[in-house]
Amino acid sequence: MKHFLPLLCLAVSLHAGAENPPVSAPPDTATPSAQVQQFTLDNGLQVLVLPDRRAPTAVQMLWVRTGAMDEVDGRSGLAHMLEHMLFKGSKALPPGAFSRRVAALGGQENAFTSRDYTGYYQQVPASRLPDVMQLEAERFAHNQWPDEEFAKELEVVKEERRMRTEDSPRAMLMEQLYATMFSAAPYRRPIVGWMSDLDSMHPDDARSFYRDWYVPNNAALVVAGDVDPLQVKAWAQQYYGPMAARTLPERKPRTEPPQLGIKRISVKQPAEQAYVALAWKVPALRQVTDMEAQDKDALALLVLSAVLDGYDGARLERHLVQTRLADSAGSGADVFGRGPAVFLLMGAPAKGQTSAALEAGLRGEIERIAREGVDAAELQRVKTQWQASQVYARDSVMGQAQSLGHNWVVGLPVDADVQLLQQVQGITSADVQSVARRYFGDDNLTVATLVPQPRAQAANTSAPSSTRPSTQSAKEEK
Structure with a gap:
């Protein structure tokens, strides 16, 4: 991811x-x-x-x-x-x-x-x-x-x-x-x-x-x-x-009221491997010109996510996957939309590791950035990759059309991609460190843990599935 x-x-x-x-x-x-x-x-x-x-x-x-x-x-x-x-x-x-x-x-x-x-x-x-x-x-x-x-x-x-x-x-x-x-x-x-x-x-x-x-x-x-x-x-x-x-x-x-403490659920499903997902409520990015404080924080959160998981060999891969705490680990800052924004960390624990250990490891990566910030070379790599992504986006006519439509929906201006590319150049290590310190406490956190169940047991309790009829309609859901 x-x-x-x-x-x-x-x-x-x-x-x-x-x-x-x-x-x-x-x-x-x-x-x-x-x-x-x-x-x-x-x-x-x-x-x-x-x-x-x-x-x-x-x-x-x-x-x-x-x-x-x-x-x-x-x-x-x-x-x-x-x-x-x-x-x-x-x-x-x-x-x-x-x-x-x-x-x-x-x-x-x-x-x-x-x-x-x-x-x-x-x-x-x-x-x-x-x-x-x-x-x-x-x-x-x-x-x-x-x-x-x-x-x-x-x-x-x-x-x-x-x-x-x-x-x-x-x-x-x-x-x-x-x-x-x-x-x-x-x-x-x-x-x-x-x-x-x-x-x-x-x-x-x-x-x-x-x-x-x-x-x-x-x-x-x-x-x-x-x-x-x-x-x-x-x-x-x-x-x-x-x-x-x-x-x-x-x-x-339909405004979401303040969360009053950590929410935690276990989800029992037939599976071979556990999984854990952590979700924090964070500010959404509503405008790219005359940015308010929450817009700047949302942009810094995007950069934070890229530092964690924005390129091959990023922090989650180096510190969690290569050390065999996790088989996989990912991050996402979902800050564009008409509704509330969410920052996600997720992963599957490696063999012999527990979901609790991986949860601690994922949170530890945020805490490390909150303590130490991000060094200049790492931040520049993120910005360079970000700029390259804008060039690659122009390779696809479909991709360009999708960008236009998506941003009409969420209310961003016609040149939002260019403006954000310019805005991200001004994001500093201190900005990334600041959002890492302020938005990742328990009061905004929901944790979901997948608890694997034997497949035979699930087969006895699940409803029978039928053969899916053919359809000419669209099948993509995002």
């Missing part, structure tokens, strides 16, 4: 009613064509266009600012379920037709759901871009399907939960970790949904969620590749412009 990746997901936020000039990255971090142009349609749909003429291909991504965090108790999994149902038909497209038509155009397509957003994408020859724009606009505006299609797809989603979560000990551990860590924040619910909520889900639940959130003033269209921005704008107006804007439901804050 190498954690420069979150910075590759930084890009653009558009403001309603504005049409802005292109903003380009400096020459050392972008190709000359890497200029994002922003438009806002009359119905509020944001349009981001990034020309990249190195290959005759184009990517269209439609980002909807709704995800699992917009669900309510008793209806978890709706955002993910609706992602599946977008492939099941519209007024002009029978079930399965969307995917068949994209394939006939020589394209690839899929979708994904997270706590913060839902996204749909197609990559096609650039000459076929207007065809997929028309297709995506049709299903976005006119999604509809019979109840029987919903019932069939719901069984697919249930099997997806069994395969990806219930049959995966570490996934079950992380699900329980988030459910324990948060009491009010909506991140406590799993993206795929609780099985009991899936069992009680009705077709009209999904239709209601679609009517509430799938509106142009809650979405962004991202197009990258061998395209002309003004032509893309014209197509966007033609295909997406006729959709009517609607008032969105009120989003309640």
Whole structure:
């Protein structure tokens, strides 16, 4: 787990009613064509266009600012379920037709759901871009399907939960970790949904969620590749412009109350190896210009995570894996999102070692930095790798489009990747040492430990799994 990746997901936020000039990255971090142009349609749909003429291909991504965090108790999994149902038909497209038509155009397509957003994408020859724009606009505006299609797809989603979560000990551990860590924040619910909520889900639940959130003033269209921005704008107006804007439901804050002490859970699952995950609540990064104290701390926490686990031979590998305390160890600073932020340490104890020993070892690495700081050479290596990651990000048209859409969702500006690269140069060893001292006490900590159980015993208590039906819908959940 190498954690420069979150910075590759930084890009653009558009403001309603504005049409802005292109903003380009400096020459050392972008190709000359890497200029994002922003438009806002009359119905509020944001349009981001990034020309990249190195290959005759184009990517269209439609980002909807709704995800699992917009669900309510008793209806978890709706955002993910609706992602599946977008492939099941519209007024002009029978079930399965969307995917068949994209394939006939020589394209690839899929979708994904997270706590913060839902996204749909197609990559096609650039000459076929207007065809997929028309297709995506049709299903976005006119999604509809019979109840029987919903019932069939719901069984697919249930099997997806069994395969990806219930049959995966570490996934079950992380699900329980988030459910324990948060009491009010909506991140406590799993993206795929609780099985009991899936069992009680009705077709009209999904239709209601679609009517509430799938509106142009809650979405962004991202197009990258061998395209002309003004032509893309014209197509966007033609295909997406006729959709009517609607008032969105009120989003309640659902603020997480202060934690009053350490939370600790054991998760018993059939597994060969123990695992331990430690999660601290930390500040989120909300803006990259005129940073407030919590934004600067969030950036320093990203650097701290990179020092621990951001490159081959980083501290967790050297001090825990190579010394045979752990078979694996990782770190992550999840500070980008619409909800609360989390700093994670996790790992599997080596043979002959205990979860308690590994937990102490993981915490010991933070404590070492809190005492000693980070030396100049180590910090410079992190910054150099960070800068290189920005260059590598430009190799993929899909990656560039994903960065733009992701950062529209979380409200960052168009040049956030460049701004953060500049901001990180100012992070000092003292900054990293300071956050290591201030954010890793017990009162913000939740610990989840996987306790392996014999597989035969689990087989007697687990529900039988079924053969997963085939589906044309997207299967990626983040």
